[in-house]
Amino acid sequence: MNxxxxxxxxxxxxxxxxxRLLAEKLQFAYYDKEIISEIANRTxxxxxxxxxxxxxRPINLFPIHTGQSFYAxxxxxxxxxxxxxxxxxxxxxxxxxxxxSDCVIVGRCADYILRDYNxxxxxxxxxxxxxxxxxxxxxxxxxxxxxxxxxKKIYDVDKERAKYYNTYTDHVWGDKKSYDLCINTTxxxxxxxxxxxxxxxxxx
Amino acid sequence: MNxxxxxxxxxxxxxxxxxRLLAEKLQFAYYDKEIISEIANRTxxxxxxxxxxxxxRPINLFPIHTGQSFYAxxxxxxxxxxxxxxxxxxxxxxxxxxxxSDCVIVGRCADYILRDYNxxxxxxxxxxxxxxxxxxxxxxxxxxxxxxxxxKKIYDVDKERAKYYNTYTDHVWGDKKSYDLCINTTxxxxxxxxxxxxxxxxxx
Numbered sequence: 366m367n368x369x370x371x372x373x374x375x376x377x378x379x380x381x382x383x384x385r386l387l388a389e390k391l392q393f394a395y396y397d398k399e400i401i402s403e404i405a406n407r408t409x410x411x412x413x414x415x416x417x418x419x420x421x422r423p424i425n426l427f428p429i430h431t432g433q434s435f436y437a438x439x440x441x442x443x444x445x446x447x448x449x450x451x452x453x454x455x456x457x458x459x460x461x462x463x464x465x466s467d468c469v470i471v472g473r474c475a476d477y478i479l480r481d482y483n484x485x486x487x488x489x490x491x492x493x494x495x496x497x498x499x500x501x502x503x504x505x506x507x508x509x510x511x512x513x514x515x516x517k518k519i520y521d522v523d524k525e526r527a528k529y530y531n532t533y534t535d536h537v538w539g540d541k542k543s544y545d546l547c548i549n550t551t552x553x554x555x556x557x558x559x560x561x562x563x564x565x566x567x568x569x
Numbered sequence: 570m571n572x573x574x575x576x577x578x579x580x581x582x583x584x585x586x587x588x589r590l591l592a593e594k595l596q597f598a599y600y601d602k603e604i605i606s607e608i609a610n611r612t613x614x615x616x617x618x619x620x621x622x623x624x625x626r627p628i629n630l631f632p633i634h635t636g637q638s639f640y641a642x643x644x645x646x647x648x649x650x651x652x653x654x655x656x657x658x659x660x661x662x663x664x665x666x667x668x669x670s671d672c673v674i675v676g677r678c679a680d681y682i683l684r685d686y687n688x689x690x691x692x693x694x695x696x697x698x699x700x701x702x703x704x705x706x707x708x709x710x711x712x713x714x715x716x717x718x719x720x721k722k723i724y725d726v727d728k729e730r731a732k733y734y735n736t737y738t739d740h741v742w743g744d745k746k747s748y749d750l751c752i753n754t755t756x757x758x759x760x761x762x763x764x765x766x767x768x769x770x771x772x773x
Binding site for chain 2: 483488490492539541542544545546547548549551552553554557558560561562564565567568569
């Protein structure tokens with residue numbers, strides 16, 4: 366069975382970069398936004414739309430207040446079906462990736478989707494001040510937000526990630542019990558962490 | 570400044586053993602129950618008594634219901650003073666250990682007490698089934714408890730550790746934010762984890 370590393374991460378913690386470095390060092394395939402592109406290829410939906418679906422908790426698909434509840438449940442709902450198709454494709458693509466070769470997969474509940482592959486499940490996090498600094502350095506703040514506004518953005522992105530993960534898995538996003546290793550990048554250089562991790566991930 | 574590694578751990582997760590292995594591999598000093606023995610030497614109190622004090626949240630030192638609250642607060646309380654002496658000695662001894670050489674320190678809020686030394690703060694945890702299995706294998710269940718009773722014991726020990734840590738620090742015991750690395754030992758061999766960690770701890 367191929368060796369699979371999954372990476373969950375707080376926004377601005379450097380999780381994506383750590384995953385890329387780790388994949389380079391181990392010569393593993395690396396999948397992140399490639400999953401979105403592949404879903405777009407297969408469904409003919411735009412990458413932007415797919416991104417908006419897979420990074421948010423499923424919307425309430427039926428009207429809450431309706432005098433015609435039978436109608437609401439019985440009629441086909443195109444949006445619901447489209448979203449289900451996106452999730453199904455994502456699931457399929459992630460399984461194909463795991464079958465193809467050793468790989469690092471960032472986000473997308475891959476730790477849960479691939480639980481039968483015994484993945485090494487990493488979660489990357491950091492102090493808020495460190496995340497704000499990293500966002501500014503890495504250009505992930507194109508709007509040049511105030512510290513307060515950037516903090517809110519970081520909080521909101523993670524809130525959506527948590528909702529998505531907690532809806533589609535029976536684990537809790539960011540709870541250490543859901544992972545094999547949780548790494549606080551606040552005081553660490555990612556390059557060095559990745560190098561050290563090349564030993565760690567073969568322990569499981 | 571000496572390199573300090575601190576280890577917080579859930580009961581039965583193998584944290585103490587991991588610390589000992591890591592210290593051996595790095596040729597660092599290792600401190601665990603040695604701290605209790607040293608306090609006993611300096612205070613002439615029994616090790617058993619000191620253990621009971623430092624592993625529990627401070628007791629309520631003043632009567633809750635009293636018609637003489639002035640008396641209760643104003644009078645010396647020998648138990649309170651004795652406990653304070655134990656905490657003060659523990660703090661002093663841990664600082665002396667950190668000054669003496671590179672070392673691994675298990676428990677005792679050492680991560681917080683030595684925060685100015687920039688320690689590498691590890692937290693070790695595991696699934697309950699794994700902790701039960703380890704307790705039985707390591708003879709930490711001399712009473713041969715049922716699974717249910719052993720689970721309760723594990724839960725109770727950790728509850729006391731959490732209360733103690735949360736009282737004496739401004740961090741939260743077991744919350745990943747309080748540590749640099751959290752390791753789930755459920756599916757891992759401690760010997761191999763310790764070997765891989767010898768690289769990781771120099772990253773910070």
